[in-house]
Amino acid sequence: MSQQPRAAERVVYRSCSLCEAHCGVAVELEGGRVRTVRGDPEDPLSGGYICPKAYGLKGLQEDPDRLTRPLIREGSAWREAGWDEALGLVASRLREIREAHGADAIGAYVGNPNAHDYGALLYLPTLLRSLGTRWRFSATSVDQLPKMVSSCLLFGAPLAVPIADIDRTDFLLMLGANPLASNGSLMTAPDFPGRLRRLRERGGRLVVVDPRRSETAETADEHVFVRPGSDAYLLFALVHVLFAEGRLRLGRLAEWTRGVERVAELARPFSPERVEAACGVPAETLRRLARELAAAPRAAVYGRIGTCTQEFGTLASWLVDVLNVLTGNLDRPGGALFPRPAHGPADAGGRRKGHVPFARWRSRVRGLPEFAGELPVACLAEEIDSAGDARLRALVSVAGNPVLSTPNGARLAKALEGLEFFAAVDLYLNETTRFAHVILPTTPPLERDNYDMAFHALSVRNFAKWSPAALEKPAEARDLWWVLAELAGRLAGADAAAADELMLAGLLSRTVGREGSACPGVSEAEARAQLGPEPGPARLLDLMLRAGPYGDRFDPAAPGLSLAKLRAAEHGLDLGPLEPRVPGMLATESGAIELAPDLLVADVARLERGLAERGRDGFVLIGRRHLRSNNSWMHNLPALAKGKERCTLLVHPEDARTLGLVAGGRARVRSRVGALEAPVELSDAMMRGVVSLPHGHGHDAPGARLAVAGRRPGVNSNLLSDETLIDALSGNAVLNGIPVEISPAGA
Numbered sequence: 001m002s003q004q005p006r007a008a009e010r011v012v013y014r015s016c017s018l019c020e021a022h023c024g025v026a027v028e029l030e031g032g033r034v035r036t037v038r039g040d041p042e043d044p045l046s047g048g049y050i051c052p053k054a055y056g057l058k059g060l061q062e063d064p065d066r067l068t069r070p071l072i073r074e075g076s077a078w079r080e081a082g083w084d085e086a087l088g089l090v091a092s093r094l095r096e097i098r099e100a101h102g103a104d105a106i107g108a109y110v111g112n113p114n115a116h117d118y119g120a121l122l123y124l125p126t127l128l129r130s131l132g133t134r135w136r137f138s139a140t141s142v143d144q145l146p147k148m149v150s151s152c153l154l155f156g157a158p159l160a161v162p163i164a165d166i167d168r169t170d171f172l173l174m175l176g177a178n179p180l181a182s183n184g185s186l187m188t189a190p191d192f193p194g195r196l197r198r199l200r201e202r203g204g205r206l207v208v209v210d211p212r213r214s215e216t217a218e219t220a221d222e223h224v225f226v227r228p229g230s231d232a233y234l235l236f237a238l239v240h241v242l243f244a245e246g247r248l249r250l251g252r253l254a255e256w257t258r259g260v261e262r263v264a265e266l267a268r269p270f271s272p273e274r275v276e277a278a279c280g281v282p283a284e285t286l287r288r289l290a291r292e293l294a295a296a297p298r299a300a301v302y303g304r305i306g307t308c309t310q311e312f313g314t315l316a317s318w319l320v321d322v323l324n325v326l327t328g329n330l331d332r333p334g335g336a337l338f339p340r341p342a343h344g345p346a347d348a349g350g351r352r353k354g355h356v357p358f359a360r361w362r363s364r365v366r367g368l369p370e371f372a373g374e375l376p377v378a379c380l381a382e383e384i385d386s387a388g389d390a391r392l393r394a395l396v397s398v399a400g401n402p403v404l405s406t407p408n409g410a411r412l413a414k415a416l417e418g419l420e421f422f423a424a425v426d427l428y429l430n431e432t433t434r435f436a437h438v439i440l441p442t443t444p445p446l447e448r449d450n451y452d453m454a455f456h457a458l459s460v461r462n463f464a465k466w467s468p469a470a471l472e473k474p475a476e477a478r479d480l481w482w483v484l485a486e487l488a489g490r491l492a493g494a495d496a497a498a499a500d501e502l503m504l505a506g507l508l509s510r511t512v513g514r515e516g517s518a519c520p521g522v523s524e525a526e527a528r529a530q531l532g533p534e535p536g537p538a539r540l541l542d543l544m545l546r547a548g549p550y551g552d553r554f555d556p557a558a559p560g561l562s563l564a565k566l567r568a569a570e571h572g573l574d575l576g577p578l579e580p581r582v583p584g585m586l587a588t589e590s591g592a593i594e595l596a597p598d599l600l601v602a603d604v605a606r607l608e609r610g611l612a613e614r615g616r617d618g619f620v621l622i623g624r625r626h627l628r629s630n631n632s633w634m635h636n637l638p639a640l641a642k643g644k645e646r647c648t649l650l651v652h653p654e655d656a657r658t659l660g661l662v663a664g665g666r667a668r669v670r671s672r673v674g675a676l677e678a679p680v681e682l683s684d685a686m687m688r689g690v691v692s693l694p695h696g697h698g699h700d701a702p703g704a705r706l707a708v709a710g711r712r713p714g715v716n717s718n719l720l721s722d723e724t725l726i727d728a729l730s731g732n733a734v735l736n737g738i739p740v741e742i743s744p745a746g747a
């Protein structure tokens, strides 16, 4: 006799917000608790796919180490406090420091989870404005900053990132990405494994360029080993071949592209034969790849972490798009296109054109340039620990763990310890927040509503989904948006409601009631009446949706979109495949794609200089990700932490032999800035001369409250990453291709 599974009392459909894939999930509830988390087969984008981390939503909810009340540190002890006391203390300490030393004595660090919370995305600018500091840092500069710089120069907007049209392309050239572990990045494509499988089933070809035969490379038609940090040479060689062999095909974009001849000149010296040693890729392979790319009916080049967090990150990010343009694949189906998110403006029409927010100020110690209002996090520690009146004395961090995530974690930890005041908004007492004076914990994903503001703009289909809170939050819990707004308000002598009203008024004045705005025929009063009195991000989102490209323009009888309509579509709304958006979305001064902008052209000289030094380096270190892991902060969930040891040093067996390392033994790894020991795992998937260690481990820090993670702490790979190694153009940290010396531990 088969037993019928018990039905859940209630099922809430929403998205998993743990990674960029944002898969649709069905959260089954029973007795006020989560019974389980399943994939939602009716989600039009993910079709039921989830990865093991989805279950982590339940684990996170129930983790006894997750903080639920504000903590105030007294000496080395922590005590729980109410919100009024904790926020009052943060605001008064920050005001004191600002009055004594100026707003630039306070720094801010914003971590990755903010990108997965629309409340954070909407209210962070308010807090940052209220702090008034130019010393803003974020996980951007250990991640996609180079792509943002290049997109800003080429297309006029930092977040104008072309998305590889994986569902329709015939040829995907992927560099420095491992979506079988990461589930995709700057490319929201839930069920990436299934999409790649279908690409190959319909006769398409997948080529992966990576110094490790990654899980994704294993499934590809071809894997090309590349020396870490040499992608710009490889990509330039492909560009060289396109020009040399007359394989250009700009198509419709010819009219909208400037600088093609300049690119031809720049590519001339980078022949396949000249760069093959630097890349570790035979010249014939480079030539063949260029020909295949040019010959494919529809092709897309996609580069990610491995192409960004390296010495020539901006050049490599740029050349990815150069190839897409030169082969006629940019902005056409099956190539790489710009999404049209429901909350976004219809095109660049009303925006400021040609504005490149670069180097308007520089860091104090090293003179690194600001981009889009942020300084590279590689210089955060020195801005705190270098003597001088203008040093950083206080820090506010929001959902970040820079001690494990940014270069030279040991120096940063020491610097944080020396701060006069440190406030952390975070779910855990961890490697970073243990140095805080106050920790403000906010609601975990299932207790808050969400709309995937960042990732709908990076999605392989135009898509919108409302994620309702699955669980009612406890009385003492606060959402991140509210904490940001309340803090912003208090710094200005007001509160969250005042900060929220300011946001709404600003957004309304740009969106309705004015000639040239999205809704010229709607008065502010009318819009306010329809949006309702409830403060918070949902109301702002409603306004953006209604004024957006699919919006109802405040005519409830019109077929267009509003938050109410989105809420009613509980599995999400498929808004169709990506469609051409050039020239409407371009926001460059010329209104065209600037294929050879001055800043990038100037950086090519550095690439040229680097060529002589390449190909004869010693060992270099790269990173890797694991499907059950999420940067630094999900190792405390038993269901995800189980299994074999993951924080191992991968070494090619031949290299191990010459180094005297054995499987299961321990290696000592040393870089300019630090040393550590890690267990050795032999792997012929590694390129010779390259070793790999995952980041986000090292959970044995004294004072952290991470019982499960602490049992198998692993080591912090960012003890080895050197804060002086950066992509000189963008200031992005080099986290792949770090020179290291390796020996058997104890030798």
Ligand SMILES: Nc1nc2c(c(=O)[nH]1)N[C@H]1C(S)=C(S)[C@@H](COP(=O)(O)OP(=O)(O)OC[C@H]3O[C@@H](n4cnc5c(=O)[nH]c(N)nc54)[C@H](O)[C@@H]3O)O[C@H]1N2
Residues within 6 Å of the ligand: 110, 111, 112, 113, 117, 139, 142, 143, 305, 309, 398, 399, 400, 401, 402, 404, 405, 406, 425, 426, 427, 428, 430, 441, 442, 443, 444, 445, 480, 623, 624, 630, 631, 632, 633, 694, 695, 696, 717, 718, 721, 735
């Ligand atoms: N060596 C090496 N280093 C890397 C990388 C690499 O590939 N190699 N990758 C880099 C990349 S791509 C990134 S994005 C960065 C990430 O850098 P960070 O964002 O600094 O680090 P995370 O590990 O994501 O830490 C997130 C923090 O937010 C907290 N948190 C999680 N969810 C919430 C929430 O909902 N609310 C609040 N208030 N807090 C929350 C967690 O407890 C944790 O402290 O790491 C970078 N570091």
Ligand SMILES: Nc1nc2c(c(=O)[nH]1)N[C@H]1C(S)=C(S)[C@@H](COP(=O)(O)OP(=O)(O)OC[C@H]3O[C@@H](n4cnc5c(=O)[nH]c(N)nc54)[C@H](O)[C@@H]3O)O[C@H]1N2
Residues within 6 Å of the ligand: 019, 020, 112, 143, 175, 176, 177, 178, 179, 181, 182, 183, 184, 185, 209, 210, 211, 212, 214, 226, 227, 228, 229, 230, 231, 304, 305, 306, 307, 310, 622, 623, 624, 625, 626, 627, 628, 629, 630, 631, 632, 736, 737
């Ligand atoms: N399971 C899981 N998923 C995640 C995360 C996680 O920590 N765990 N983190 C999330 C975040 S914040 C991000 S940004 C994304 C990142 O998503 P991905 O970009 O897919 O990141 P990785 O899986 O680290 O893959 C990077 C690949 O680049 C290769 N590589 C290293 N150096 C070079 C190089 O110089 N050139 C080339 N061509 N390749 C190189 C590495 O060997 C690795 O296979 O993943 C997100 N998803």
Ligand code: SF4
Residues within 6 Å of the ligand: 016, 017, 018, 019, 020, 021, 022, 023, 049, 050, 051, 052, 053, 054, 183, 190
């Ligand atoms: S791939 Fe996994 S972690 Fe990422 S959104 Fe989907 S279920 Fe969540």
Ligand SMILES: [Mo]
Residues within 6 Å of the ligand: 112, 139, 143
């Ligand atoms: Mo990231």
